[in-house]
Amino acid sequence: xxxxxxxxxxxxxxxxxxxxxxxxxxxxxxxxxxxxxxxxxxxxxxxxxxxxxxxxxxxxxxxxxxxxxxxxxxxxxxxxxxxxxxxxxxxxxxxxxxxxxxxxxxxxxxxxxxxxxxxxxxxxxxxxxxxxxxxxxxxxxxxxxxxxxxxxxxxxxxxxxxxxxxxxxxxxxxxxxxxxxxxxxxxxxxxxxxxxxxxxxxxxxxxxxxxxxxxxxxxxxxxxxxxxxxxxxxxxxxxxxxxxxxxxxxxxxxxxxxxxxxxxxxxxxxxxxxxxxxxxxxxxxxxxxxxxxxxxxxxxxxxxxxxxxxxxxxxxxxxxxxxxxxxxxxx
Amino acid sequence: xxxxxxxxxxxxxxxxxxxxxxxxxxxxxxxxxxxxxxxxxxxxxxxxxxxxxxxxxxxxxxxxxxxxxxxxxxxxxxxxxxxxxxxxxxxxxxxxxxxxxxxxxxxxxxxxxxxxxxxxxxxxxxxxxxxxxxxxxxxxxxxxxxxxxxxxxxxxxxxxxxxxxxxxxxxxxxxxxxxxxxxxxxxxxxxxxxxxxxxxxxxxxxxxxxxxxxxxxxxxxxxxxxxxxxxxxxxxxxxxxxxxxxxxxxxxxxxxxxxxxxxxxxxxxxxxxxxxxxxxxxxxxxxxxxxxxxxxxxxxxxxxxxxxxxxxxxxxxxxxxxxxxxxxxxxx
Ligand SMILES: Cc1ncc(C[n+]2csc(CCOP(=O)(O)OP(=O)(O)O)c2C)c(N)n1
Numbered sequence: 001x002x003x004x005x006x007x008x009x010x011x012x013x014x015x016x017x018x019x020x021x022x023x024x025x026x027x028x029x030x031x032x033x034x035x036x037x038x039x040x041x042x043x044x045x046x047x048x049x050x051x052x053x054x055x056x057x058x059x060x061x062x063x064x065x066x067x068x069x070x071x072x073x074x075x076x077x078x079x080x081x082x083x084x085x086x087x088x089x090x091x092x093x094x095x096x097x098x099x100x101x102x103x104x105x106x107x108x109x110x111x112x113x114x115x116x117x118x119x120x121x122x123x124x125x126x127x128x129x130x131x132x133x134x135x136x137x138x139x140x141x142x143x144x145x146x147x148x149x150x151x152x153x154x155x156x157x158x159x160x161x162x163x164x165x166x167x168x169x170x171x172x173x174x175x176x177x178x179x180x181x182x183x184x185x186x187x188x189x190x191x192x193x194x195x196x197x198x199x200x201x202x203x204x205x206x207x208x209x210x211x212x213x214x215x216x217x218x219x220x221x222x223x224x225x226x227x228x229x230x231x232x233x234x235x236x237x238x239x240x241x242x243x244x245x246x247x248x249x250x251x252x253x254x255x256x257x258x259x260x261x262x263x264x265x266x267x268x269x270x271x272x273x274x275x276x277x278x279x280x281x282x283x284x285x286x287x288x289x290x291x292x293x294x295x296x297x298x299x300x301x302x303x304x305x306x307x308x309x310x311x312x313x314x315x316x317x318x319x320x321x322x323x324x325x326x327x328x329x330x331x
Numbered sequence: 332x333x334x335x336x337x338x339x340x341x342x343x344x345x346x347x348x349x350x351x352x353x354x355x356x357x358x359x360x361x362x363x364x365x366x367x368x369x370x371x372x373x374x375x376x377x378x379x380x381x382x383x384x385x386x387x388x389x390x391x392x393x394x395x396x397x398x399x400x401x402x403x404x405x406x407x408x409x410x411x412x413x414x415x416x417x418x419x420x421x422x423x424x425x426x427x428x429x430x431x432x433x434x435x436x437x438x439x440x441x442x443x444x445x446x447x448x449x450x451x452x453x454x455x456x457x458x459x460x461x462x463x464x465x466x467x468x469x470x471x472x473x474x475x476x477x478x479x480x481x482x483x484x485x486x487x488x489x490x491x492x493x494x495x496x497x498x499x500x501x502x503x504x505x506x507x508x509x510x511x512x513x514x515x516x517x518x519x520x521x522x523x524x525x526x527x528x529x530x531x532x533x534x535x536x537x538x539x540x541x542x543x544x545x546x547x548x549x550x551x552x553x554x555x556x557x558x559x560x561x562x563x564x565x566x567x568x569x570x571x572x573x574x575x576x577x578x579x580x581x582x583x584x585x586x587x588x589x590x591x592x593x594x595x596x597x598x599x600x601x602x603x604x605x606x607x608x609x610x611x612x613x614x615x616x617x618x619x620x621x622x623x624x625x626x627x628x629x630x631x632x633x634x635x636x637x638x639x640x641x642x643x644x645x646x647x648x649x650x651x652x653x654x655x656x657x658x659x660x661x662x663x
Contacts, residue, residue, distance in 0.1 A: 038593050039521035062491030062527035063458045063519060091457070094492075129378035129429075131440045133456040301661050305440030306429030307377050309657040 002157045006187035012045045014156035014188050015121075015177065018163035019046070019083065021192070023053050026081060029167055030057040032068045033085025041085060043123075043182050065094040069120065073103045073172075076118035081167060086122035089176060090136045095120070103172040104147030119166045123179040125216045125266060126314050132302035135310075137215070137266040140273045142174045143243040149173045149197060150243045154218035156186040158241060161195030168194070178216040178266075198245030202254070206236035209260040209324050212251060212277055213239055217264035217296075223317035224324060231321075233328050243273055251277060252284035259290040260327050264315050269297030291327050296320060345555075347622040353395055353551055354617065355631050357387040357610050360411045362632075362639045363420055367410065367427065367441075371586045375647065376427055380441050383411030385581035388609035389514050390415035392554025393482060393574075396562050402450045402468040402481040404461035407442045408514075408580070409454030412484050417449040420639055424646035431652040432645075438652075438660065450479075459485060459492035462511070466498040469509035469571070480508040480566050488519035490528055490535065502571035503539045510561055511536070511573045514548065516580045521594045536573030548578030549607040552616070579603040 009017065023029045031049065033041070037060045040047030050058040061068040065086060072082035086092055092099070103116045124137035143150045149171055153159035159177065166173040203218060204225050213221035218239045225235035238254050240247055255261045261281055263274040274295035281293050299313040364384045370376040383390065386408075394403070394415035405412040413423060418434065426433025427441050434444050445453035452468060455461040465483030472479040489495055490513065502509050513532060517524055533543040542564060546557045554576060561572040581604055583591055591600075617623040 035520050035522055042520065060522055060526060063488045064491040064493070066493060067491070094457075129440070131378065131443055131456065132438075133442070133460070299657060301658055302438075304438040304657050305378065305435075305443070306437030306652055306656075308651045308654055309429070309437065312654045312657050 002187040002189050006189045008185045009156050009160075009188040010182065011156045011159055011177070011184050011186070012043065012182040014160040015045055015163060016047070016049065017188070018160040018167070020049060020052065022164055022167040023049070023057065026167075028079065028081045029083065030059065030080060031083050031085060032059045032061055032072055034061055034063055034087055036060060036085050042087060043179060045182060046085070065091050066098055069095040069098040070102065072118045073098055073106070073116055076116045076172070077106065077114050081117050083119045083121060083167065086120060088134045089122045089124045089138050090133050092120070092122055092138055092141070099142065099148065099172065099174070100145050104145045107171070108147060115170050116172045117170045118172050119163075120172070120174045122174065122176055124176045125178040125180045126298065126303045127180060127310060129305065129307060129310065131305040135303035137176075137298060139174070139176045139215075139243065140267045140271070143273055143276070147172065149245065151175045151197070152215040152241060152243060153177065154181075154213070154215050154239050154241070156184070156188050158195060158201070160188055161193050162197070162241065164194045165197060169197070176215060180216060195241070197242045198247050200238055200240045200247035200250035202236065202238050202250070204235065204237040206258065207234040208258055209233060209262065209328055210236045210238060210254045210258045211320065211324065212261060212263045213237060214243070214265045214273060216266045217315065220315060220317055220320060221264055224320035227317060227321040228324055231325060231330065233324065233330065235324060240277070243276075246280070248280050248284060251281055255281045255285035255293075256288040259288055261289070261293045262296060262320065262324055262327065263293065264296045264320060266298055266314060268300055269295050270300050272297055294323060294327060296323060349395065350552075350613070350617060351623055351631070353391050353555070354610070354613050354623075354628065355635060356391045356395075356415055357551065357613065358632055358635045359420070359639070360387045360390065360414050361610060362635050363410055363414060363423070366424070366639050366643050368582070368586055370427070370643065377429060378440055379585045379587070380427070381408040381585050382580070382582045383408050385603065386514060386516060386548065386578045387411055388551035388554050388613075389512070389548045389576045389578055390484070392551040393512060393558040395555050396559040397450075397480070397482060400450055401479050402452055402465065402472070403484060404452045404465040404468070404481070405454040405484050406458075406461070406486055407454065407456050408486065409442065409444060413444050413446065413451055413454065416446070416451050418444070418446045418451065420642035421645040424642050425649050428646050428649070429651060430646060430649040431656070432649040436652055436656065438656075459489035459495050461485070462489065462492075462495050462498050465511075466502050466507060466509050469502065469507035470505065472508055473505070478566060480510065480562055482510045482512055482562075484512050484514060486519070487513055487515040487524045487528060487532070489513075490532065496535070496539075499536065499539045499541060499571065499573070503541055506568060506570040508565040508568075509571045510558070510565055511541075511571065513573065513575045514578055515575060516578050518580070518584070518595065520584045521588075523594070532575050533573060540570075542569065542572035543575070544572070545575040545577065548576030549609045549612065551609055551613050579607070
C-alpha cells in the first residue's frame with residue numbers, strides 16, 4: 001500500500017509510467033497496437049511514449065488483432081518482450097487462437113524449452129454507452145486457460161506495480177484495465193516498486209462480511225462498505241488483483257473471519273470469475289460460513305445501449321448494499 | 332411529373348427524378364449527421380457517434396442501384412448506409428438516444444442499427460465484423476434462388492482483417508452474389524491508410540478472381556454507374572465483386588475527435604470540402620443539365636431540414652424502454 005502522502009497519478013498515467021520505466025530499463029520491450037503511436041490510443045493512455053521511444057518501439061499496426069498478436073507471440077519466443085494493445089476487451093475474441101492455442105501452450109508443449117514473455121493490455125467495463133460489442137468484461141475467458149496469467153488492477157498504484165511485474169514475467173500475461181477508471185486518481189510513489197502476482201490486497205478491514213471485488217467492482221465494493229458501515233455492518237473489501245495466480249489463502253481467511261461473502265466481478269455471473277472465486281471460498285471455508293457465498297456480476301445479457309437498461313446490468317453500491325444487508329439478516 | 336431521360340453524359344438512361352432523389356438522399360444524410368452532432372454537443376446523445384459526412388455519394392450511389400429487398404451490411408459509420416437503404420430518420424434518432432421507438436428498441440444504438448424491412452442486416456462495431464454476415468446473406472440468396480444480392484460496406488481499415496480474405500475466397504468459389512464495397516476515406520481512426528495497407532487494394536480482390544473496380548466516391552453518378560454494373564453482373568450469377576470507393580470523412584473519427592492536426596491538415600480537409608463535395612457536385616450537374624434548378628434544390632434542402640428537425644423532436648420526447656426490457660431478446 002502506498003503512503004498517504006505520495007504523489008497522485010491517474011490510472012492512465014500510472015499505466016504509462018510503468019511502460020515508460022520498463023522500456024527505459026529493458027530495450028527489448030516494445031509496444032504493438034492500433035493507434036498507439038502519435039494518437040497514444042483513443043483513451044490517450046500511451047500519449048508521449050512514441051516521442052520518447054520512437055516508432056520502432058511504439059508501433060502502429062493495421063486493424064489486425066489476430067495478426068499482430070501472433071507476431072507478438074513469435075517475437076516473444078525469439079528475444080523481444082512485446083506488449084500488445086487491444087483497444088477494447090471485446091476484441092480479444094479476434095486474438096483467441098494466438099493466445100489460447102499458441103501463447104498459452106508453447107512453453108508446455110515444448111517441454112519447457114520455449115518461453116513467451118509477452119503482455120496483452122486490454123480493457124473491460126460497461127456503462128460507457130458503447131453497446132454490446134464495446135462493453136464486455138471477458139477476463140474469465142483467459143482465466144480459464146492454463147499457461148496464461150491474468151491481472152485485474154483496481155487502483156493506479158496497483159496498475160503500475162502489477163504492469164511492471166507483468167512485463168518482467170517470463171509468461172504470457174493478460175492485463176485488463178477498466179476503461180471507466182482511466183481518469184481516476186490515486187497515490188503512486190515516485191520510487192521504483194513492483195507488486196507480485198498472486199497476492200490479494202485487503203482494501204478495507206472489516207468484521208461482518210467480506211466483499212471480494214475485482215477491477216471495476218473494487219470501488220463499488222468500497223462504496224457499498226461505507227453504506228454498510230452507516231447501517232452498522234462492518235465490511236471487509238478484498239481484491240485478489242490476479243485471477244491467476246490466485247491468492248486462495250487470503251480469500252479463504254477473510255471468509256473464515258467474517259463468515260459471509262459476496263463476490264463482485266463485472267464479467268458475466270454465469271460460469272465466470274465470480275463463480276470460481278465462490279467455489280474456492282466454499283471449499284476452503286465451508287464450516288465457517290453462515291450463508292451461501294453470493295455472486296454479483298453483469299446481468300447475463302449482451303450489454304444494451306440504452307442508458308437505463310445498461311445501468312441495470314451492472315452491480316451498484318446500492319445493489320451490493322442491499323444484498324449484503326440481506327445476507328447479514330438485516331433487511 | 333415530367334420525366335427527362337438523361338443524355339449520354341450519364342450513360343445509364345435513368346430518369347431525372349432518380350438523380351434528384353439521390354440528391355435528396357445525400358442531403359438527408361448530411362442533415363441527419365448535422366443533427367447528430369448537435370445532439371452530441373448538447374449532451375443529449377449517449378455514447379459515440381461516427382459521422383458519414385463527406386461520404387454520402389458512396390452509400391447513396393450504391394443503394395440506388397439496389398432493390399429494396401437486397402441486403403446490406405454496414406459499419407460503425409453506418410447512418411448513411413441505413414438512410415440510403417430507406418430507413419426513416421425518426422426511428423434512427425430514437426435508436427441513437429436509446430429509446431423504445433428506435434429500430435433496435437434502444438438496445439443497439441448508433442453502431443448497431445438494423446432494419447429488416449429495408450434489407451439492412453445491421454451496422455457493426457467490430458471492424459470487418461459483418462463481412463461474414465454479408466457473404467452469408469449472398470449464400471442464402473443463391474441457395475434460395477431469390478435474385479437478391481448483398482452489399483458489404485466496410486472501411487479500408489477492414490482490409491487488415493484476415494476474415495475478409497477468407498470470405499472473398501468462399502464467395503468466389505461458390506459464385507455468390509456479394510459486392511464488397513471498400514470505403515477508403517484515407518484514415519482508419521487516426522492513422523493514414525498508407526501506413527497500414529501494403530500493396531494494391533484491388534489486387535486483393537483480383538487475386539481471388541473477383542470483379543474489381545475503383546471509383547471516385549465523391550461523384551455519385553460514377554458510383555451509381557459502376558455499382559449498377561457490378562451488382563447486375565453479380566445478380567446474373569457472375570460471382571462476387573470488390574468496389575473501391577475513394578472518399579473522405581469531413582469530420583473526426585467520431586464527434587469527439589476535434590483536434591486532428593496531428594494526423595491530417597486543415598488544408599487537406601478544406602480542399603476535399605470545397606473542391607470535391609459530392610452534394611455540390613451533383614447539384615451543379617443537375618443545374619447544368621437543366622434537370623433541376625437552384626430553387627428546386629433549395630426547396631428540397633428546406634424540406635429535408637424540417638423533416639430532420641421533426642424526427643429529432645420525436646426521438647427526444649419518446650420514452651426509454653422499461654428496465655425489464657434489458658432481459659428480453661437474449662434468445663429468440
Ligand atoms: C476488430 C476491431 N478493432 C478495432 C476497432 C476499433 N476501431 C473502431 S473504428 C476503427 C477504424 C476503422 O477504420 P475504417 O475501417 O477505415 O473505417 P472508418 O472509421 O474510416 O470509416 C477502429 C480501429 C474495432 N471497432 N474493431
